[in-house]
Amino acid sequence: MDTIHLNEWGFVSNKPFVIAGPCSVETPQQLDATVGQLVEKGIQVIRGGVWKPRTRPNSFEGVGEIALPWIKDVKQKYGVKFATEVATPYHVEKALKFGMDILWVGARSTVNPFTVQEIANALKGVDIPVLVKNPVNPDVALWIGALERLNQAGIKKLGAIHRGFSNFNDHTYRNSPLWQIPLELKTRYPYLPLINDPSHICGKRDLIQMIAQMALDLDMEGLIIESHIRPDEAWSDAAQQVTPDALNVLLSQLHVPSPSAENPIFKSKLELIREQIDEVDRALLATLSQRMKLVEQAGIFKKENDVALFQIDRWKKVFQSRPEWAVQMDLNPDFIKELFRIIHVESIREQSKHMGE
The missing domain is CATH 1.20.59.10 (Chorismate mutase)
Incomplete structure (x- = not known):
């Protein structure tokens, strides 16, 4: 794949590269308060779901495109970059119109090559970073295929998100990390940025630091972590979100090992x-x-x-x-x-x- 390294995206300098923010954008007040506190902690790239693909009907599926002007406002107010998920060409169109800085393809979309191809077609001629979450099932070929489709559409600022895999027998994690699969991806494409999503792997906040540290120990380039001003009141994924204060403590306790030693x-x-x-x-x-x-x-x-x-x-x-x-x-x-x-x-x-x- 012909990709541009993370350090050349223009806004990434430190390791780990951290994206943080609420699972879902709920209200202008919730978004502003959360982003304001995250910026105080040094976070410069915010995540937030606008459209939320959910496993079962009648669940909260995001407020939709009415959130896009709210995002535009906080971007201007706090000078941050913003990342959101897209699952259709319409999502792509609206996200680009309102100046999203990073897009990601979710696990449920990655599993469907037709969906990925539609998103890739909508992104032809667009210079924007795109991150691809692993498919819900443990299939590295399917993950690679999604990355290749976007790369062939001209996306060079391309990265992968390891968010774990569905496993009926796992009673510890929401999604089993199955570290061998992201490591296989990294082995095949060492230049491809690999970002860990401990929030979706863990499903509960008390495990996030352990998984995040493991990701850094395995030389992953970044973390995407869900953070909400009042996690227990969140409209989606409440158990796995942390406050900005808790996120700051978590990040301060992480250790970034050297990838090699010259001693x-x-x-x-x-x-x-x-x-x-x-x-x-x-x-x-x-x-x-x-x-x-x-x-x-x-x-x-x-x-x-x-x-x-x-x-x-x-x-x-x-x-x-x-x-x-x-x-x-x-x-x-x-x-x-x-x-x-x-x-x-x-x-x-x-x-x-x-x-x-």
């Missing part, structure tokens, strides 16, 4: 540790290879004795015992559980080759 002693020690990791990885692969050969033997034996491929009692035993072993070895049992799910799928595939012979 020769550090580099030498790190290289030694990495060499040891490489050796352990080789041993892991050798052990895994040995396991798959035993799986192959089991598959042949089942075929010879006309026994079903999938043995539920055996799988239950494996699925129960491996996480228990993990705890004894100071490993995360959830990680090991997921690892053995993957191993089991490959084991079934390997055994099925022999069942058809």
Whole structure:
């Protein structure tokens, strides 16, 4: 992709790049009061939803375009940049008319290539930063496809927002972070700005700092955080918004690590540790290879004795015992559980080759 780095957008200087503001623009008074306090805390790029795509009908879906003049007023009063979500060409038209500085494509739009293409077509010939949230489902190709459509429409000030992924089984986060997916995007496109949205990942304000710090530890360039003058009275997403004062404290406690170190002693020690990791990885692969050969033997034996491929009692035993072993070895049992799910799928595939012979 042909993109312009974040530092060349003309209004980004510090790391992390912070966008903050209410989930939704509700009233002129709420917007003015929130922006005023955020500016006092040093925030210069404000976010605010005008049109709010919601999961279910009869939810608050934003006040709509009547909010655009209010935004224009606070931009002039406080000298801030403003970012808002667009989901249709009409949204694009109105947002540009009222001088929005940054647009973002939401997760529900990213999941639909037709919607993204319509937005991209509406932006042809426009020089404006556009951020693309990851799709609600964990699909890096779909995320990349949305970014490519906008880039091909001529958008070069392009960035990605990591806002987490839907996961029915996650009881901690509103949207599971699944860090490996944004890291895969960053690996493929290291020049592409990657901004973390801890508000939508967490769904509750007390987890935001932890997720924001993790994002910075993973070298993400920025944060987009929801902030409201009175969060508990917010018309949408009340539980995940923080006051401007709380945001200021949160940001002050974040640490931005260096992406690399030139200290020769550090580099030498790190290289030694990495060499040891490489050796352990080789041993892991050798052990895994040995396991798959035993799986192959089991598959042949089942075929010879006309026994079903999938043995539920055996799988239950494996699925129960491996996480228990993990705890004894100071490993995360959830990680090991997921690892053995993957191993089991490959084991079934390997055994099925022999069942058809």
